[in-house]
Amino acid sequence: MRSQPFTYELPLSGGLPSVWDSHTTRRLSSMKGQYLDQAAYETMLAREDTLLYEVYEIKRPEAAGELLQGISFIHPGKVGDEYFMTKGHFHQILDTGEVYYCLSGQGLMVTETPEGDTQVLEFRPGRVLYVLPRWAHRSVNTSPTEDLVFYFVYPANAGHDYGTIEQKGFRKLVVERDGQPTVIDNPRWKPG
């Protein structure tokens, strides 16, 4: 791991960063129960365990004061009417925020607090999205053809709570209606 201040390049065209230490891939099988159209999910999974998104990270100690950084590529596609998206999470240390910088593509970020406030932010190339502490976040690629690519930075000790979202889902979903990305209430959202 680097022990001196360092630099690296993020192509504004949305290509790979000039350095990275880890490459994580998320496939359809890791999203069980997350998509509204379960039948479409099962049909698609039976055909292929499709690659949904990839994350390249710069390795840092998971210690207070450090910042974790990386780039995510969310590939285009849908499960039924619902766009490819990240798993979404709260931070384990709930009071930690995150900065996103959109490099290319288009999409929406769905956010919510444990108390039920919701907010949907739009990704656009060149736009910064700031996720406040306490807000769960999920990124959704609404382009039919292009990757959604963004850079992220967050406190290295924040950790991830994926379980809450896996159990309850987000209160809002992003689906295609009449060819347009549309935010709907999640009919399967459950408070328990």
Ligand SMILES: [Fe+2]
């Ligand atoms: Fe996060």
